[in-house]
Structures are given as structure tokens and as C-alpha cells.
Amino acid sequence: MLVENPNKxxxxxxxVEILSYAKSTLSEDIDVIEEVFKNFELGxxxxxxxxxxxxxxxxxxxxxxxxxxxxxxCELINxxxxxxxxxxxxxxxxxxxxxxxxxxxxxxxxxxxxxxIDYVVTIxxxxxxxxxxxxxxLNIPMIVVRKSARLTEGTTIQMNYIAGSSRRINTxxxxxxxxxxxxxxxxxxxxxxxxxxxxxxxxLMKEFEAEVMGIAVVMSTKEPEDKLIKDYYSLLEFDGIDExxxxxxxxxxxxxxxx
Amino acid sequence: MLVENPNKxxxxxxxVEILSYAKSTLSEDIDVIEEVFKNFELGxxxxxxxxxxxxxxxxxxxxxxxxxxxxxxCELINxxxxxxxxxxxxxxxxxxxxxxxxxxxxxxxxxxxxxxIDYVVTIxxxxxxxxxxxxxxLNIPMIVVRKSARLTEGTTIQMNYIAGSSRRINTxxxxxxxxxxxxxxxxxxxxxxxxxxxxxxxxLMKEFEAEVMGIAVVMSTKEPEDKLIKDYYSLLEFDGIDExxxxxxxxxxxxxxxx
Numbered sequence: 001m002l003v004e005n006p007n008k009x010x011x012x013x014x015x016v017e018i019l020s021y022a023k024s025t026l027s028e029d030i031d032v033i034e035e036v037f038k039n040f041e042l043g044x045x046x047x048x049x050x051x052x053x054x055x056x057x058x059x060x061x062x063x064x065x066x067x068x069x070x071x072x073x074c075e076l077i078n079x080x081x082x083x084x085x086x087x088x089x090x091x092x093x094x095x096x097x098x099x100x101x102x103x104x105x106x107x108x109x110x111x112x113x114x115x116x117i118d119y120v121v122t123i124x125x126x127x128x129x130x131x132x133x134x135x136x137x138l139n140i141p142m143i144v145v146r147k148s149a150r151l152t153e154g155t156t157i158q159m160n161y162i163a164g165s166s167r168r169i170n171t172x173x174x175x176x177x178x179x180x181x182x183x184x185x186x187x188x189x190x191x192x193x194x195x196x197x198x199x200x201x202x203x204l205m206k207e208f209e210a211e212v213m214g215i216a217v218v219m220s221t222k223e224p225e226d227k228l229i230k231d232y233y234s235l236l237e238f239d240g241i242d243e244x245x246x247x248x249x250x251x252x253x254x255x256x257x258x259x
Numbered sequence: 260m261l262v263e264n265p266n267k268x269x270x271x272x273x274x275v276e277i278l279s280y281a282k283s284t285l286s287e288d289i290d291v292i293e294e295v296f297k298n299f300e301l302g303x304x305x306x307x308x309x310x311x312x313x314x315x316x317x318x319x320x321x322x323x324x325x326x327x328x329x330x331x332x333c334e335l336i337n338x339x340x341x342x343x344x345x346x347x348x349x350x351x352x353x354x355x356x357x358x359x360x361x362x363x364x365x366x367x368x369x370x371x372x373x374x375x376i377d378y379v380v381t382i383x384x385x386x387x388x389x390x391x392x393x394x395x396x397l398n399i400p401m402i403v404v405r406k407s408a409r410l411t412e413g414t415t416i417q418m419n420y421i422a423g424s425s426r427r428i429n430t431x432x433x434x435x436x437x438x439x440x441x442x443x444x445x446x447x448x449x450x451x452x453x454x455x456x457x458x459x460x461x462x463l464m465k466e467f468e469a470e471v472m473g474i475a476v477v478m479s480t481k482e483p484e485d486k487l488i489k490d491y492y493s494l495l496e497f498d499g500i501d502e503x504x505x506x507x508x509x510x511x512x513x514x515x516x517x518x
Contacts, residue, residue: 001301003262004361018299040277042260084413092412092437096403098395099264125383129401132388136357142388143355153351154343178351 002045002057007113007139011054030055041065058113059106059137066107070235070252073104073218077236080246087241089248095126095190095218098133105133107235108188108216111258112138117213118183119143121205123172123197127189130218134188143185145201149173159204164194164228172204181209192220192234195227202229220253233258261304261316266372266398270313289314300324317372318365318396325366329494329511332363332477336495339505346500348507354385354449354477357392364392366494367447367475370517371397376472377442378402380464382431382456386448389477393447402444404460408432418463423453423487431459433467440468451479451493454486461488479512492517 001010015026034045043059061069073094082090094100108130117138122131123145135142149156153175163170179185187201198215205212220227220234233256239249260269274285293304302318320328332353341349353359367389376397381390382404394401408415412434422429438444446460457474464471479486479493492515498508 005358008358084411086410088411088413090411090413090434090436092403092434093400096391096394096401098391098398098401099267101391102263102395125387125403125405128384128387129391132355132357132360132391133395135355136361136392139357141352141356144351144384146384151345152343152347152349154347154349175349175351177349 002055003059005139006043006057006059006137009048009054009056014054059109060113061106061110066110066235067252069103069107073100073236074250074252076100077250078248080248082248083241083243083246087243089238089241091190092126096129098129101130101133104130104218104235105137108218108233109134109137111233112186112214112216115186115213116184117186119179119185119210121145121185121187121201121212122189123147123201126191130190131188134186134216138186143174143178145204146173147171150175153178157204157207159200159207161200161203162196164196164199164224170200172200174204174208179205179208179210183208183210184213185210186213187215189215189217190219191238192217192227192229192232194224195229195232198232199228214258219250231258232256261314262318264398265302265316265318265396268307268313268315270311273313318368319372320365320369325369325494326511328362328366332359332495333509333511335359336509337507339507341507342500342502342505346502348497348500350449351385355388357388360389360392363389363477363494364396367477367492368393368396370492371445371473371475374445374472375443376445378438378444378469380404380444380446380460380471381448382406382460385450389449390447393445393475397445402433402437404463405432406430409434412437416463416466418459418466420459420462421455423455423458423483429459431463433463438464438467438469442467442469443472444469445472446474448476449478450497451476451486451488451491453483454488454491457491458487473517478509490517491515 037045046058047055084090120131120135120142132142149158155176156173158173160169160171202212215232217234219236219238222237222239234253237251237253241248296304304314305317306314343349379390379394379401391401408417414435415432417432419428419430461471474491476493478495478497481496481498493512496510496512500507
């Protein structure tokens with residue numbers, strides 16, 4: 001129950017009811033479980049004391065675990081069969097695989113597990129599976145910003161923004177009722193180039209009086225170095241494709257500015 | 260590990276290595292775990308005998324559990340605040356909430372857990388979070404059919420189809436490399452009206468020489484009764500909104516034809 005519902009607090013009484021155990025026996029068992037999770041680096045079982053307290057599973061990864069996942073990803077991506085004419089890299093099989101997404105989502109969520117985030121925000125389409133998996137780790141809902149307003153979502157706020165790399169004007173739209181005022185959000189996406197989308201989301205969130213607490217992406221490009229967004233957390237850095245050697249330049253991102 | 264990776268087989272040796280246990284002790288422990296899962300109706304721990312064997316977690320729900328989830332969903336949906344002008348019902352908060360999605364995904368996946376499905380297929384956008392959660396339960400990858408071809412996905416197969424209810428012509432596109440020939444797929448979506456999209460997906464899968472083993476949706480409409488697809492599995496039935504009484508007519512779907 002704890003592992004299936006990361007970051008969700010279960011009261012001790014709820015276990016007493018299910019298991020018909022004495023609380024003291026339960027406490028001893030929880031100590032054992034805590035120890036096992038610690039020894040095998042499976043995240044932490046954390047306790048909150050007091051009447052409203054309980055225990056929850058914190059799936060935070062160690063730096064070493066995140067490092068290993070990033071190296072695994074680089075190896076998976078750096079495969080010349082992925083190169084698509086036009087300088088693109090085929091990655092659907094990665095971003096649509098729940099096993100890989102679990103690992104990426106845990107890596108992206110780890111710095112934000114203690115930050116009391118209310119919503120994960122993403123923009124359609126490719127980042128959605130990643131965003132819902134990250135929302136699942138953080139035990140909070142997801143919000144999907146659309147590229148045009150939908151009849152089925154009621155009143156929406158629409159905004160134009162400039163995609164940083166192409167200098168094209170794009171639209172984003174979000175149902176008015178989707179975020180309450182004062183909400184704290186984490187923006188999650190698969191890819192960041194100049195940061196135009198992340199900047200757009202930040203501006204859109206201001207319209208909703210919501211606060212962007214972090215921007216977390218799987219890959220950011222090396223160029224342009226001067227992005228429209230300064231503080232972001234990226235697992236990998238992409239430095240283009242050597243078309244001659246058929247090599248995809250993808251590395252672990254150093255020097256993250258997690259705010 | 261078992262619960263985090265439903266339907267994934269772990270060899271006993273992998274546990275022997277991690278735990279430095281004797282295999283006999285391990286077998287006894289697995290018996291205990293099997294018993295606990297059974298007693299608390301948390302799904303099943305299943306064993307595969309033989310050299311290539313191991314154990315895995317089968318998160319199959321009982322009929323009663325699915326029934327309860329459906330009733331919970333009906334209660335959640337039947338709230339007049341959800342009514343949007345034009346006869347729509349606002350449901351983003353449901354389809355973007357990982358806790359609710361987990362329950363829906365388990366309900367949708369349950370009839371297909373033993374059917375050796377290779378891919379969950381969905382069409383953008385609203386069904387994607389549900390589809391990836393269902394794929395996670397089945398421990399298989401997801402495939403997202405796009406509404407137009409993308410540069411970043413390489414060669415695609417495009418197809419026109421008729422949305423059954425509006426009689427409009429729409430396009431669907433899928434990267435050629437996304438599904439191998441002979442693959443068995445489950446189509447997952449949030450909503451089905453006349454079944455035009457499901458029919459379109461079935462036709463598109465024929466182009467890929469893939470086989471649709473099932474069509475699973477959260478809600479199907481009562482009208483038209485004669486849909487373009489005969490065999491589908493739907494959790495709920497939607498019979499429109501009484502605008503006068505501000506009532507959303509949503510019920511448990513009876514008589515499912517699961518193929």
C-alpha cells in the first residue's frame with residue numbers, strides 16, 4: 001500500500017483496522033520495514049508523529065542512483081538507429097515505456113519531494129506520460145496545458161508565447177477551473193531548447209496566481225547556453241548529432257540550478 | 260519491487276542475490292507473501308515454475324472491487340458543478356489524478372492481464388495518462404496515435420477516418436517504427452460515443468499488421484446503441500445530462516462484451 005501510493009500518509013489506525021494488530025506490534029513491524037528500505041536503498045519509510053500523524057513512503061533516490069539512471073538513459077539514447085532526417089532523435093519508445101518512465105519520474109521528482117508542490121504542470125503531448133508518472137511519485141494531480149482551447153473544458157485562459165528556438169508564435173490554453181489561486185506547481189517536460197515553453201508556462205501560471213516552484217526536464221540542449229529560463233533541473237544535456245559519424249551527443253547534465 | 264513492477268517476472272535467483280538468502284527460506288517467505296496478498300485482496304503473487312521461472316505480482320481486481328471503483332467514479336462524476344455549456348462534463352481533475360487513475364487502470368487492465376498483450380494503444384490527448392497507467396499495470400509499452408504526422412517521429416503512416424458521431428473526417432498518424440508486425444494491442448480511451456475512433460484504430464492496426472485484442476474505455480454513451488464497434492469493455496455508461504434538473508446520467512455499464 002505504501003509503495004503503490006508514494007508520498008501518501010497512512011495513519012497507524014488505518015493499519016490497526018485492516019490487520020487487527022496491537023499498535024505496539026505494528027510499531028515494531030514498521031521499524032523492521034524502515035530498516036529494510038534503508039538497507040536496500042529503496043527510498044525511505046517516514047513517520048509523522050502526533051494524532052494526525054502516520055507513515056508514508058518517500059521514494060527519493062540517492063545521487064548515485066540518479067547518476068546510474070542517467071548513464072543508462074544516455075546509453076539507450078546514443079544509438080544511431082534513432083537518428084531521423086532533420087536532426088531529430090526518435091525517442092517515443094523511451095517516453096512511452098512505463099518501466100523507463102518510472103525511473104525518470106523518480107529522478108525528476110527527487111529534488112521536489114519535500115517542497116510541498118500542489119500540481120505537476122505539463123504541455124501536450126509528449127511530456128504527458130512522464131508528467132503523470134512524476135505526479136504519481138509526488139502523490140499530486142497533474143495539469144495539462146493545451147495548444148488550443150477545448151469546448152469540453154469550459155472557460156479557458158489563452159495566451160500567446162514565442163517558442164524560443166523557432167521564434168514562432170504559439171498558443172497555450174488552460175481551463176480556468178483547473179488551478180486554484182496560490183497553488184505551487186512543478187513544470188515537467190521531456191525536452192528544453194531555448195526555454196520558450198517553460199517561460200510561457202511561467203507567465204501563464206502568473207495569470208492563475210500560481211507559483212512555479214521548479215522546472216524539471218529530461219533533456220536540455222547545450223545551445224543556446226543563454227536560455228529564457230535560468231533555474232531549471234535537467235537530467236541530460238543534448239549537444240546535437242554528428243551526422244557524419246552517426247553519433248548522438250548526449251551526456252549527464254552538470255551544474256543544475258535547482259531552485 | 261513486485262508491487263512497483265506489476266506483471267514483471269523476477270527470478271528467485273535475483274532475490275537470492277539481493278538478500279543473500281537460502282532458496283528454501285525464500286520459498287517459505289514467498290508463501291507468506293502470497294497468503295497476505297490473498298487474504299487482503301491485494302491481487303495475487305503468482306509463481307512460474309522451471310529454470311526460466313520466477314514470481315510476479317498480478318494486480319487483478321475482484322469483480323466486487325471493480326464494482327466498488329465504478330460506484331465511486333459515478334458518485335464523483337455526478338456533480339452538477341461539472342456541467343459545461345454545450346452538454347459536456349468537466350472531467351480533467353479525474354483523468355489527471357494519479358490516485359484515481361490507478362484504480363481505473365487496474366479495472367480496465369483486469370480482463371486483459373492474462374491475454375499476452377504487447378502494447379497499449381491510445382490516441383492523443385485526454386486518454387494518454389490513463390493509457391500509460393494501464394500499460395504500467397500490464398508491464399508493456401504504450402503507443403500514442405497522433406492527430407497529425409510529426410517531423411520528430413520519422414516515416415509515419417497516415418489514415419483518414421470518420422468520427423462516428425460528428426460524421427467529420429479526421430486524420431490519425433503513427434510512426435512506422437512504433438509497432439512490429441504481429442503485435443497484439445489493447446486500445447484504451449477515456450470515452451466512446453459512436454465508436455468511430457475505435458474503428459479507425461482497428462483499421463490503422465491492420466495497416467501495421469497488428470491485432471486489436473480488446474477495446475477498453477472508461478465511459479461509453481448509451482446512444483447510439485448501434486456502435487461501429489461491437490466488442491468493447493466499458494466501465495460506465497453515460498446517458499446525457501438533464502439540463503433542467505442539473506443531473507448527469509452516469510451508471511455502471513452492464514453486459515460488457517469483452518472479447
